Amino acid sequence: MSTQTEQSSIPAAQTQGSHHWIITVELPGRRSLTLSSTWTPPTGATRHDVFTAIKNHIAAEDPDMARANVVFFSLEPNQL
Template structure:
């Protein structure tokens, strides 16, 4: 069995942010949510600013997560 990787065509490429993030939120014994995406932070933002904005956005999407514990967070430049 061989692995086949399809390369996206130029028209299929979606714009991405300058950074990729992954965050896991957990309400112990009740709910765990891991999400990821990309974004471009405004000029002058810190890692903490990005952390807070991402966490707030996830809580807006799911209010149950507003008081969840952050069990994992990664933020890296979105380039190889």
């Protein structure tokens, strides 16, 4: 009997940021977008700073979504 070792495609914790975020934005009746990632904010950054940076990133990548409504936002320490 042979066994196979499954390799995980999950990045090692040390390559991930200190925080995990998820955001959903919507242009009502037109389009919605959900994004998530990890990030290590600069020392002294606030939750609002991170929220603003993420919104600005979305706007830079997709100018139409700059005026989108935020339906959901979560920022949590990236640890169990």
